[in-house]
Amino acid sequence: MELKTLYREIVNEHNLHPEHKHDLENPTMVLEGVNPSCGDDINLQLRIRDGVIEDAAFNGSGCAISQASADMMIDLILGKSEEEALRLAQIFMGMIQGTATEEEIEELDEAAALQDIAHMPARVKCAVLGWRTMREMVEKLEGE
Amino acid sequence: MTNSYREDFPILLRDDTIYFDNAATSQRPRQVTEAMRRFDETCNANPMRGLYRWSIEATEQYEQARSDAAELIGAADSREIVFTRNTTESINLAAYSYGLNFLKEGDEIVVSVMEHHSNLLPWQMVSRQTGARLVFLEPEADGTLTEQELLSKITPRTRLVAIGHVSNVLGVTNPVKRIAEIAHQNGALVLVDGAQSTPHMPVNVQELGADFYAFSGHKMLGPMGIGALYARKELLEEMPPFLSGGEMIEYVSRESATYAEIPHKFEAGTVNASGAAGLSAAIHYLKNVGFYTIRETEERLTARLMKGLQELPYITIYGSQDSKKHCGIVTFNIEGCHPHDVASVLDSEQVAIRAGHHCAQPLMKFLGVGSTARASLYFYNTEEEVDRFLDKISKVRGWLGY
Numbered sequence: 001m002e003l004k005t006l007y008r009e010i011v012n013e014h015n016l017h018p019e020h021k022h023d024l025e026n027p028t029m030v031l032e033g034v035n036p037s038c039g040d041d042i043n044l045q046l047r048i049r050d051g052v053i054e055d056a057a058f059n060g061s062g063c064a065i066s067q068a069s070a071d072m073m074i075d076l077i078l079g080k081s082e083e084e085a086l087r088l089a090q091i092f093m094g095m096i097q098g099t100a101t102e103e104e105i106e107e108l109d110e111a112a113a114l115q116d117i118a119h120m121p122a123r124v125k126c127a128v129l130g131w132r133t134m135r136e137m138v139e140k141l142e143g144e
Numbered sequence: 145m146t147n148s149y150r151e152d153f154p155i156l157l158r159d160d161t162i163y164f165d166n167a168a169t170s171q172r173p174r175q176v177t178e179a180m181r182r183f184d185e186t187c188n189a190n191p192m193r194g195l196y197r198w199s200i201e202a203t204e205q206y207e208q209a210r211s212d213a214a215e216l217i218g219a220a221d222s223r224e225i226v227f228t229r230n231t232t233e234s235i236n237l238a239a240y241s242y243g244l245n246f247l248k249e250g251d252e253i254v255v256s257v258m259e260h261h262s263n264l265l266p267w268q269m270v271s272r273q274t275g276a277r278l279v280f281l282e283p284e285a286d287g288t289l290t291e292q293e294l295l296s297k298i299t300p301r302t303r304l305v306a307i308g309h310v311s312n313v314l315g316v317t318n319p320v321k322r323i324a325e326i327a328h329q330n331g332a333l334v335l336v337d338g339a340q341s342t343p344h345m346p347v348n349v350q351e352l353g354a355d356f357y358a359f360s361g362h363k364m365l366g367p368m369g370i371g372a373l374y375a376r377k378e379l380l381e382e383m384p385p386f387l388s389g390g391e392m393i394e395y396v397s398r399e400s401a402t403y404a405e406i407p408h409k410f411e412a413g414t415v416n417a418s419g420a421a422g423l424s425a426a427i428h429y430l431k432n433v434g435f436y437t438i439r440e441t442e443e444r445l446t447a448r449l450m451k452g453l454q455e456l457p458y459i460t461i462y463g464s465q466d467s468k469k470h471c472g473i474v475t476f477n478i479e480g481c482h483p484h485d486v487a488s489v490l491d492s493e494q495v496a497i498r499a500g501h502h503c504a505q506p507l508m509k510f511l512g513v514g515s516t517a518r519a520s521l522y523f524y525n526t527e528e529e530v531d532r533f534l535d536k537i538s539k540v541r542g543w544l545g546y
Contacts, residue, residue, distance in 0.1 A: 003492040004543050007485070012545025038484055038500060039514035061514070063482035064544060123488060 001116055007064065010113040014068035021071060024057040029141065033133030035125050040066040044133045048141065051082050063126050065117065070130030072111040082138045089135045096124055147441075149173075149433065149524045161494045162529045167312055167340060167473050167520035168498055169362045172426070176365055179425035183418040191417045192391050192408070202417050209420035210407070212427045213372050217338070217357060218348030224380065226373045226410040227420060231339040232262040234358035234373035235306070237410060238335055239266030241383040242356075242375075243304070249275030251303040254332075256281040256289065256318070257510050258311040261503040263337040267306055276303065283510075286464045287316035294319070294326050302332040309341035313502050313518065314463030315473030317341070324353025333379075339363055343522070344442065344471050346435045349374050361419065366426035370419035373410075380406040387412040433523060441523040442472040445530050449474055449519065452534035458541060462511055472521040475502070478537075481544050483517040489543045493536050 001009075027045035034041050040062030047055040056074045060067065073092075077085040092108060094100030095115045105112045117127045150156045152173035156163065163171065187201035194200060207222075214222040228234045243266070247253065253267050257280050271278045281297050283289050298305060305327045310317050324334045335356035341347060343364035349357045357374040361367055375383070385392060385403055392412040394402040403409040430438070447467040453459045458479040463470065478486055483499035490497055498518045501508045508514060519533065 004489055007489065007543055007545065016545050063484040065485065065488075120488065123484070126484065 001113060003116070003120075006113055006116065010072075010110055011064050011068040014071040014110075015064035018067065018071040020057045020074040021059060021067070022057050023059060024055055027055075027057075029137050031133055031137045033129050033136075035062070035066070035129055038063065038126065040126055040129050042066065042070050042129055042133055044070070044130065044137065046134070046137060048082065048138075053077050053080055053082070053085055058130065062129070063123075065114070065123055066126040066129045069111065069114060069127045070133075072109075072114075073130045073134060076109060076111060077134065082142060086135060086138055086142075089131045089138075092131050093128060096128060147524055147526045150526075152429075153524055156524060159494065161496060162525075162533050163496050164519040164521060164525070164529075164533065165496045165498050166343075166522040166525075167363070167518065169368065170343060170365050170522055171524070172365055172367065172422070173429055175429050176367065176422045176425045180367060180418045180422040183421040188418070190414055192415070205424070206415060206417045206420045209424040209427075212424045214374075216347070216427050216430075217342065217359070217374055218350050219374050220350060221377055223406050224374050224377050226375070226380070226407040227415060228358075228371045228373055229369050229416070230360040230362070230371040231337060231358045232371075234371055235263055235335065235337065236266050237373050237386045238356050238358070238375065239270050241386045241410070242333075242379065243267065243270035243276075244273055245384060246382075247274045247276040247303055250301070251276040252279045252299070252301045253277070254279045254281060254297055254302050254305040254307075254327075256283065256307055258283060258287065258314065258316075258318075258504065258507050259306070259308055260312050260337065260339070261505070262339075263306050263308055263335075264506070267304075280506075281307075283316075286469075287311060287314035287462075288464075289318055289323075291322070294323060298323070298326045298330055298332065300330050302327065302330050304333050304335060306335040306337070308337040308339075309347075310344070310471045310473075311463075311504075311507070312340050312473065313475050313504050313507055313516070315340075315470035315475070315520075316463055317345075317469070317471060320352050320354065324355075328353060340471065340473070343430070344435070344438060355379060361423040361426060364426055365429055367419045367422040370416050370423050377406065380410070383410075385409050385412065389413055391415070438523040441525075442521055443468055445521050445525055445527065446470050446472055446474065448527060448530045449521070449534070452530070453537065456538060459537075462513075462516060473518065474520070475516045475518045477513065477516050478540055480546060481540060483515045485544055486517050486540055489540060490536060495533060495536055 024045040029046045042060035044058045058070045091104045153171050187198045189198035189202045191203040191206045210225045211222045213225045327334045333355040336354040338359040342359040360371040389412040450467040460477045462475045487499035500515045
């Protein structure tokens, strides 16, 4: 997808009118994810009960790609089990690295639009910030 | 208006790309790449040591580059030029060799908030290791350093003032000559980071009063991997070597060594001779164009660029609103748009600008922003490019959903 089309059709909406950008009531976990070099900053909040992500939200500031990617991620992981969320994160990372299959990428729904970011090395870390933060939180939980 | 210099730059003729990232690196004319190729194809041999013709020629070219660099910045003696990889290495050389050995607890090192990290981190290191204190010059909102600020921060405790000649973010030219006067009155030395000034203006280190002066070849039409540190001869003679090893010795025994004469004692290992040949060619090219033409072209283009940006109400330009005070560097933000998104959508329109903190995070904090977009011009840019750039800039908010 051409970059301006990607912004127009997907990124702008999630950046300017994010559905999940707010504070969560009673989160069970909160983690700050940052990209120090570009100043992207995401405060990811999860409410996990019995291994299921009951609710999720984020706050933060940064480029449109980082904020939109986090918003799309939450669309995907809401109501999913921890394992399923980690599996989706794995697919997303694989998509960015160019190793995920087409069927896998389809599972990412709108977030699949970000696959061309793989060709823009400077923007990769913006796209994965939310996913990286979520994976760290869930892995920590599973390690406990 | 056409710009006949463009014919010399193959990369500029490739396509319609608007290259406005000249403060990061400049493009190289054919004359430079040909000089390097000529070196490789006619006299490539290890300079300084050979007793045969190719090596002697390589040495001559390398030393010619040193003379050219010395003349360019008005050094009294070509031995005052030490070749390095770039400005960063030049400043590190001064910090490790001069800073660590001559500064001590109770001394003060004065830097400005505007410094590129290259002229800040080496002094932070010196401060940590010697106990010397870092003192910051705080500019006015437009980047100006006032006389009062200089007089209040540069004191008898100051041993060194490390100052950028031209800010890589605001484009403002600092009053280096006045800073040197005040520093010298207080018994301090002055190191000038000339990375952003050397490509754009005539420099005379003796007139400026610079005790150290650092610059890079790649920002002034030369190749990457060659830069220089100027230092007054007496300083270089007193300073210990920065790196040690080959090509910097006079005599070596099992336990000790005596070092070569300056500047060779600071140039350990095989040097970048083809890079030096390229730098020579770059200096000749710049002299042929002339700094008057360079300045005149940049001022004309910057005025047009800033006027166009100032007409868009959602754009903030940092630093002076006077285009003559920008040295071709215009740093800005578009309301509501992150600079990385701005740079990415412009890239898809074949426009190359820089976005981010520009290796000047303390300045970003001073300006109250996380990051900014920066367009930086050089004499081979054109009014047509500026107009096309402004047209695209006016569409960015639309592309980003506003």
